Amino acid sequence: MKKLIILMMGLAIVIAITACGNKDSKSSESTTTPAASTDAAAGQQIVLKATNYKYDQSEYHVKKGQPVTITLDNSQGIHGAAIKEFNINLSNGKKSVTFTPDKAGSFPINCSIMCGAGHADMKTTLIVE
Structure with missing residues (x-):
């Protein structure tokens, strides 16, 4: 029984450490498209490009x-994006969400998938004006 528990703990640690370090993921290409844009037909668009431990x-x-x-683009590793104040969590296959912000302010966006050693520092901010 102890061997099974030790094996499972080791596997969990390996998965947590390697989740962000996926070297086979597609490379990100720079574009001239702004991360947040407004289109009268489509509304405001944000693409969160997630790489190892940062947006x-x-x-x-x-x-x-x-x-x-908001669309999540994991260009390196496996990540999520959560905005607690608007009850948004992009993870587990959910890559996009549309909502209407009803309050102004600064709202933290945090990675919602344990992605490795830098997970706690993987943050950005949504500013609603």
Whole structure:
């Protein structure tokens, strides 16, 4: 029984350590498209590009009362994105969500999947103006 528990703990540690370090994931390409944009037909669009222990920007700006679609792009490793104040959690296959922010302020976005040693530092901010 003890051997099984030790084996399971070792497997869990290996998975946690390697989740963010997936070297086979697609490489990210820089584009001229802004991370947050407004299109009259589609509303506001944000693409959160997640790499090992960071998002591509320190903050994303949107307008209060206007629909916004947030899409998670894992360009390196396995990550999620959670915005507690708006009950949003992009993980486990859910890559996109559309909502209308009803309050202004700064709201933290945190990685919602334990992705390794730098997980606690994987943060960005949604600023609703």
